[in-house]
Amino acid sequence: MREWTYSPVTEEVVRDLESLVGRRNVATDREKLLSYSYDQVPRFSWDEEYCAEVVVFPETTDHVSAIMGYANRHRIPVTPRGAGTGLSGGAVPFKGGIVLSFEKMRHILELDERNLTITVEPGVVTSEITKAAQNAGLLYAGDPCSGDASFIGGNVAENAGGNKVVKYGTTGSSVLALEAVLPDGTVTWFGGKRRKDATGYDFAHLVVGSEGTLAVVTKIILKLQPLPGKVVDLLVPFPDVRTAIDFAPRVMREGKVVPSSMEFLDGKSIRLAERFLNCTLPHDDAGAHLIIQLEGNDPEVLADDVERVGDLCFAGGALEVFVADNRTTRDKLWKARKCLAEAIMAFYPKYSLEDLVVPTSEIPNLLAETTRLAAKYGVEEANFGHVGDGNVHVNILFPEEREGWHETLDALLDELYTATADMGGTLSGEHGIGLKRQKYMCRVMDRAQMDLIWRVKLAFDPNNILNPGKMISCPGRDD
Ligand SMILES: Cc1cc2nc3c(=O)[nH]c(=O)nc-3n(C[C@H](O)[C@H](O)[C@H](O)COP(=O)(O)OP(=O)(O)OC[C@H]3O[C@@H](n4cnc5c(N)ncnc54)[C@H](O)[C@@H]3O)c2cc1C
Known part of the structure; x- marks a missing residue:
């Protein structure tokens, strides 16, 4: 069994990093180190304090490549970090070392209307991509509830989902290509602007969801879609959770539409949202609510869909069907849905x-x-x-x-x-x-799969310097 040993970040290492990326892009003061050492998994979840030894803010792919090459030669662990909104401890520097923050790589590089793609750096905030696409009359379908804060690099690394997955898929479904820096500093592209690719392994989608353990993502080409002309949200209270959940599949099966969102909140969640936002939501005494979002271009067709789904809701036991078809009411509804994680953290x-x-x-x-x-x-x-x-x-x-x-x-x-x-x-x-669920992987995966994950990890990162200790640990070798 191999033990992983890492080198500490000495003053000499800090000087070397400064010479690679410039002094302004390296931080070592204690307060900053701590603030870049946690995500949204509360610190009370960990038995010990994890702290970066240095935070580096690359501005270019060349910076990232130089840092990775250096860290690999010197066996210094590197933890990539987006906005730190993660809910699994992925950006926590479990082994100390370098935290690589992408907040300075925040440019939208190109919106290609002919190929319906947008090319971005990993530090772009998700909702900025949505807005840029909308301004061009297009849709970027990634829509995590944290979209006003999270970075697209973090979305790719987590294969973030959100509210439009039922129709458009997770972040990975929008990823066409990635520029990746491998742990030894090599820069390569996986994929391209092409919609199909049967040439070799699909490395782009192996890196999607790999939680920053295989490669550092430095550019992303995302697929765009036509922007629907009109969107309607239905808020549908049900007497209890089971009636609501049993009803949900009927929207597609009998309503014959694929909603762009189908979200569920139990009664307690509704009341948490009300308390957090200091507002009242319709039928807050209900056992459960569904939010069903329908979209389309032809107003008459959409109105038909709304009516058909509404009738189905009543037939399925709904207490009421509230239709939100203007921006203000729709925003209020989604604010309630999107605030829930924060409400729990607050209360x-x-x-x-x-x-x-x-x-x-x-x-x-x-x-x-x-x-x-x-x-x-x-x-x-x-x-x-x-x-x-x-x-x-x-x-x-x-x-x-x-x-x-x-x-x-x-x-x-x-x-x-x-x-x-x-x-x-x-x-x-x-x-x-x-870091949060790693010890439970054996509940859902057999040894053969875990060994395979580990071998893939070592094929990319033989020195185990990139986000070590995340997703899977090899007993006796990783921690
Ligand atoms: C209130 C709230 C609501 C949320 N709602 C949703 C939701 O609806 N759907 C959803 O999927 N998630 C949701 N999340 C979780 C979180 O926002 C997502 O996981 C998001 O994708 C994390 O992005 P981030 O930029 O904050 O990444 P971070 O938390 O900083 O990092 C996440 C992971 O990505 C890696 N990483 C970051 N950048 C790179 C890079 N350039 N290259 C390689 N690896 C990298 C990190 O090492 C880490 O493993 C929510 C979180 C909060 C707090």
Whole structure:
């Protein structure tokens, strides 16, 4: 068994890094190091403090290449970092070393209307891509709830999902090509502006979702779509969770439309949103709400779709169907949906935000199991998520400080992940494994798959310097 040993970041290393990227792009003051050492997984989740030894802010691909080449020669760990909105501890510098922050590589390089692509640097905020596409009458379909803060490089590394996956797929579905810097500093392109490619392995989509463990992404070519002419959101309260979830697949099966979003919030989530936003939402006494978004170009066809889906909702047990067809009402609705993670962070002293995904038919069973476990362990639950994709954010909440909360949470999660696996589900639909779920990988993967992941990792990164300790650990070798 090989032990991984890394070199510390000495003053000499800092001087070398400064000579590679300029002094203004290197930070070593303690406050800054700490602020670049965490993402949105709360610090109380970790048993120890993880801290970068140096933060570097590359401005170009050449900078990234020089840093990686240097780090590889000197065996210094490197953790790429986007906006730090991750919910799996992916950007936490588990082994110290260099944090590579992409906030200065934030340019939209090209919008190609002939090929319907946009080429961006990894530090561009997701919603800026949406806006740039919209200004050209086009749609960038990536839409995570964190889109006003997260970077596209982080979205690619996590294969972020969000609210439009049911129709357009995850971030990876929009990725056509990546410029990648390999851990030894080599720069290469995976993919291109072409829509099809059957030439060799699909490395671009291997790097998508690899959580910064295989290569550093320095440019991204994304696919754009036609921008729909009109969008309507339906807010549909149901008496209880099971009725809402059982109804959801009927929108596609009987309504014969693919909604661009189909989101679910349980009653507790609705009330959390109201408290956080200090507002009142319609029918806040309901057991569950669905948000169903329909879009189209022909107003008459869209009106027909809305009417048909609305009728179906009533037939499926809905208490009411509220139609939001203007910007103000739609924004209010989505604000409520998008604030939920922040509301939990604000109101609960200890919590765990989960990201389970099961075949959609299993969602009621998953939620029933969550309720059973919450009662067994004496905690609260609030559940919401992307019901169209089977991706449920089960959230385990401790309403007050409790001795031994960490052990309670570990035991509960172990049971929950095992039950999820038994339903044909898995640990994460969009937030990734990172540091948070790594120890549970064996619940959903056999040894053969984990060995394969490890061998792929070593093929890219033989010295294990790139984001070591994330996603999977090789016992005795990685930590
Ligand atoms: C309120 C809230 C709502 C959220 N809603 C959603 C949602 O709806 N859908 C969803 O999918 N996620 C959601 N998230 C999670 C998070 O926003 C996403 O995972 C996002 O993609 C992370 O982007 P980031 O720029 O913050 O990346 P970071 O957290 O900084 O990093 C994430 C991972 O990407 C790697 N990385 C970053 N940049 C690069 C690069 N250039 N090259 C290689 N690796 C890199 C890092 O090493 C790390 O492993 C939410 C988070 C919050 C706090």
